[in-house]
Amino acid sequence: MKKEVQDLIDKGEMLPLMEEFYTIQGEGAHTGTAAYFIRIGGCDVGCHWCDVKESWNAKLHPPTATDTIVAHAKAYANTVVITGGEPLMWSLDYITNQLQKNQIKTHIETSGAYSFSGVWDWFCLSPKKTKLPLAEVYPEADELKMIIHNNSDFEFAEQQAKLVSTDCKLYLQPEWSKRDKMTPLIVDYVMKNPKWKISLQTHKYLDIP
Numbered sequence: 001m002k003k004e005v006q007d008l009i010d011k012g013e014m015l016p017l018m019e020e021f022y023t024i025q026g027e028g029a030h031t032g033t034a035a036y037f038i039r040i041g042g043c044d045v046g047c048h049w050c051d052v053k054e055s056w057n058a059k060l061h062p063p064t065a066t067d068t069i070v071a072h073a074k075a076y077a078n079t080v081v082i083t084g085g086e087p088l089m090w091s092l093d094y095i096t097n098q099l100q101k102n103q104i105k106t107h108i109e110t111s112g113a114y115s116f117s118g119v120w121d122w123f124c125l126s127p128k129k130t131k132l133p134l135a136e137v138y139p140e141a142d143e144l145k146m147i148i149h150n151n152s153d154f155e156f157a158e159q160q161a162k163l164v165s166t167d168c169k170l171y172l173q174p175e176w177s178k179r180d181k182m183t184p185l186i187v188d189y190v191m192k193n194p195k196w197k198i199s200l201q202t203h204k205y206l207d208i209p
């Protein structure tokens with residue numbers, strides 16, 4: 001990669017954009033709310049059930065001017081969700097500052113496995129066993145969203161819940177390929193442990209992006 005491009009990426013003025021789309025937030029506390037999604041390429045966390053493995057190799061996603069991404073978002077929405085891939089692999093201070101200057105709310109979906117950057121109106125932390133969140137990230141979480149793929153994931157969810165702030169909202173979300181088996185177990189678990197709520201990937205049921 002040319003040095004000029006790498007310098008702009010380092011400053012967050014370019015980002016390896018995989019896709020951008022206007023849709024309805026399908027998961028977590030803001031389920032049902034219209035939002036413009038920005039999916040940034042690159043992730044090495046390696047979840048075997050990841051539903052966007054095409055995002056993993058950052059080199060496949062062209063460095064794109066952040067100002068262009070912000071201009072697109074502005075034409076559609078007053079809320080942007082930055083996801084990936086793992087968005088915290090990149091410096092997100094520039095994009096979130098630009099979005100907020102344009103009165104656009106900034107939301108993130110992250111595993112928390114990389115250092116914190118950006119200014120966030122809503123921070124969704126979804127920890128993974130293969131690459132745990134950094135200690136500095138836990139206090140930032142407004143929402144903890146634990147993916148339940150097997151029975152041991154309930155225990156992992158409880159461990160992670162001890163590390164976020166007391167006012168962080170707690171969600172259990174069935175891993176999509178195991179939803180028929182795990183959703184009824186999550187329903188039982190939430191009734192026995194009502195500090196948790198269930199989050200479904202409602203966009204998949206609606207067949208929208």
Ligand SMILES: C[S@@+](CC[C@H](N)C(=O)[O-])C[C@H]1O[C@@H](n2cnc3c(N)ncnc32)[C@H](O)[C@@H]1O
Pocket residue numbers: 043049050051052083084085086087109110111112125126145147173174175176177201
């Ligand atoms: C694709 S990830 C991208 C953001 C970031 N890498 C992360 O994992 O939080 C977006 C959200 O989808 C969740 N997710 C990914 N694959 C899933 C699956 N197969 N079933 C349910 N949720 C999934 C992740 O846990 C995360 O909350």
Ligand SMILES: Nc1nc2[nH]cc(C(=O)O)c2c(=O)[nH]1
Pocket residue numbers: 023024025026027037083084109203208209
């Ligand atoms: N509609 C919709 N809602 C989402 N919430 C989190 C998503 C993600 O992939 O980060 C996602 C997504 O891909 N689509």
Ligand code: SF4
Pocket residue numbers: 043044045046047050051052053055084085086111128
């Ligand atoms: S951290 Fe997120 S993007 Fe990366 S593999 Fe896991 S679910 Fe997929």
Ligand SMILES: [Mg+2]
Pocket residue numbers: 051
């Ligand atoms: Mg998704």
